[in-house]
Amino acid sequence: MKIQNIAISIALLATGTAAFLSPSTISSTKQATKLYISSWGAKGPPSRWKDEDPDPEQKIQSYLKPPEPIAARATLSGTVLVSGWVNNKERTDQTIFNFLNDEESAFQFEKIVAFVNDAKFAKKRLISRSSRYSGLLDKLDFVQAEEEGGLPNLAQLEGVSSWVVNAGDLATITSVAELVKGSSIDNVSILLTDAQSTDVRRPSQL
Numbered sequence: 001m002k003i004q005n006i007a008i009s010i011a012l013l014a015t016g017t018a019a020f021l022s023p024s025t026i027s028s029t030k031q032a033t034k035l036y037i038s039s040w041g042a043k044g045p046p047s048r049w050k051d052e053d054p055d056p057e058q059k060i061q062s063y064l065k066p067p068e069p070i071a072a073r074a075t076l077s078g079t080v081l082v083s084g085w086v087n088n089k090e091r092t093d094q095t096i097f098n099f100l101n102d103e104e105s106a107f108q109f110e111k112i113v114a115f116v117n118d119a120k121f122a123k124k125r126l127i128s129r130s131s132r133y134s135g136l137l138d139k140l141d142f143v144q145a146e147e148e149g150g151l152p153n154l155a156q157l158e159g160v161s162s163w164v165v166n167a168g169d170l171a172t173i174t175s176v177a178e179l180v181k182g183s184s185i186d187n188v189s190i191l192l193t194d195a196q197s198t199d200v201r202r203p204s205q206l
Contacts, residue, residue, distance in 0.1 A: 072106030075186040079159055080107075081143075083115040083152065084166025084191075086122040094126055096164065101136045112139045113160070115152050119144040151175055154182055162187040168194065 054062040080100055085093040097114070100107050116122040119142040131137050143156055151172070157163070163185050167173050173190055180188055 076106055077108040078161035079111040080109045080162040081113045081115055081160045082164045086114055086125050087117045092125045097136060101134060111141060113141045113143055115143050117145055117148045157183045160185055165190045167192050
C-alpha cells in the first residue's frame with residue numbers, strides 16, 4: 001500500500017499536478033483500494049477560511065481611507081504674525097512658535113512676529129535655551145498691542161504675508177476679516193477656542 005501511494009505521488013508531481021494525500025482521503029479494504037485525489041494546479045488548494053468583513057461598530061477605521069497629503073502653498077514664507085498667544089501667565093505658548101519655525105515643515109518664514117499684550121512679559125516666556133538652539137530667536141520679533149486683547153492695525157500688518165490668530169469669539173473673527181481686506185496678507189489661519197460655548201447665531205438674531 002505504501003509503495004503504491006509513493007508511486008502515485010511521484011507520477012502526479014512529474015506531470016505538474018499537485019496532489020494531497022492524507023489518511024482521510026485513502027480508504028483501504030480487502031477488496032479494493034479507493035484513492036481520492038483533488039488537484040488545483042500550482043496555486044494550491046483554495047483557502048477554507050474567508051476573511052470576514054469587519055464590523056464597522058467594532059473597527060470603524062477599516063472603512064476610513066487614509067487622508068491624502070496636502071500640497072504646501074508657495075506663499076508660506078516671508079513674515080508671519082501670531083496673535084492671541086503668550087498672554088497667559090499659566091503657560092508659555094511656545095509650541096505654536098516652534099511649529100512655525102520647524103525646518104522639516106512646509107513653512108519657510110524668515111520672520112515670526114508675536115503680537116502680544118505685554119512685550120516684556122512675552123520675551124521672558126519665549127526667550128529660552130530651546131529657542132536659541134532651534135534658531136527661533138533669530139526670526140522672532142515682538143509687537144505690543146495698543147490695548148489689552150486688541151488686534152493689530154493696518155500699519156502693524158504692513159509687510160505681513162501670513163497671520164495666525166487665536167480667537168476667543170466670533171466678533172474677533174469678524175474683525176480679523178475686515179482687517180485682512182485692506183492688507184497684503186495672503187494666508188489667515190484662525191483657531192476658535194471654546195467653540196462649544198460660542199453662540200453661532202447671526203448678530204440680527206441676538
